[in-house]
Amino acid sequence: MHYWNGSYHEGSGRPFTLVNPATGETTGEYTLANAADVNEAVASAKAAYPAFKALTPGERAELMLGLATQLEARADELAELESMQTGKSIRLAKEFDVPGSIDNAKFFAGAARQLTGLAAGTYWEKSTSMTRREPLGVVGSIAPWNYPLQMAAWKIFPAVAAGNTIVLKTSEMTPGTSLILAEAATAAGFAPGVINVIAGDGLEAGEALVTHPDVVMSSFTGSTKVGRRIMELAAAKGSRVHLELGGKAPFVVFDDADIEAAARGAVAGSLINSGQDCTAATRAIVAREHFTAFTDRVHRPRHRTHGRRARGQPD
Incomplete structure (x- = not known):
């Protein structure tokens, strides 16, 4: 399943089997997203952008706080699913992943009110200048499989706090908690299309998202090799990138x-x-x-x- 425009959708790609890495047990099956699904999700985000951009920082902050409340109400469900889809311990999911994600929603609710400008150098007596921060548009983000919920939070919350709309591509192996986050956002009052989540492989769904002409910024966390590929694809159309790569x-x-x-x-x-x-x-x-x-x-x-x-x- 995938989530865009405020509701769930079946994918149009190939079938995929979900497995609990801790037990090897099959936990579900679904159809991956492909380029056609990416187009649908991006179109949803693009349509939602003008109205969402027009919200005041305070209105976006209230939505973020409402999302935190929704996530708190589903904390046990999120922890169990996060443990099952990643194979990590339930203790880590309950004590770190879920409360950390909820706290991030509250943090960015506060950050939404702090989008201050900066004074710039003025060299002419008849004028002044400043830097004004404005949202970019549709952000396309790609998250890895090791911290699915936390990564969804780190990708989605800063983007929407600043007034952008977003399409998040999760790892095909761990879509569950990110989908619940998107569903919770709708319940909290986010307009359909502001937060969209698809699951698919990198070569088909990932590259389609990065190269989509309506995606103005790409964010990626993962390997250096793939990060270089994303930078190459984004450079071809002149869009921005945010990369968190590798680690040693x-x-x-x-x-x-x-x-x-x-x-x-x-x-x-x-x-x-x-x-x-x-x-x-x-x-x-x-x-x-x-x-x-x-x-x-x-x-x-x-x-x-x-x-x-x-x-x-x-x-």
Whole structure:
């Protein structure tokens, strides 16, 4: 299923099977979006733009707060679906993904009222100048599969807070919570077409979105290789891009570090979200005098008895 113009639609592409990565269980089937569906979603966003742009910052802020309320009411449903479609722990979904997304809605409700201009240099006594911030139009965003709800929030909320309309392409593997977000936006009072969500593969739906003549800005989070391709496609029509690419994060342990805390931090930093994180600690750079103690602590197994820490045993 896909969501544009305030309602659900079947896709026109090929069939796709959804799988829970934690269990291998099939959780559903749907039809992917293709270029024809992208055209429908973008047309919906374009039609909604003039009226949405005309709203005051305060009116957009109230819509964002209403969306936060809708998401709070569906928090348990969102957490369960986020866990199922990604394979991540239900605890992470309940304690991080969902509350973080709700908080982002509230944050950007406040940010919607802060679209201030900047004074510019004035070199003639009979005039003055300033920078005025205005929305661009239809934004096309492409999100990855590791944080589906959070990524949807990070893509959608700043765009609409500034007065743009948006078409979000989710990963074909994780569309569920993004679709609920779009549905919740309609329930909160967003006009049909302001927030649209499609799911499809990159070569067909993704490229169709980036190259669409009515999409004035493309936002992408994912690999450097694909980011370069998106930059190339956007450059051909002169549209803007926002890219968050790759990631190779070092974990640095200095000579004054608490080794116990450093080891715990390194393990958590590399394995959070099942290790599927662009800021995951992928290597450690350790002060020479702490190298052995650090590596021993990182690799030391935990001792458990019936799910509880064994008494007298190291952690």
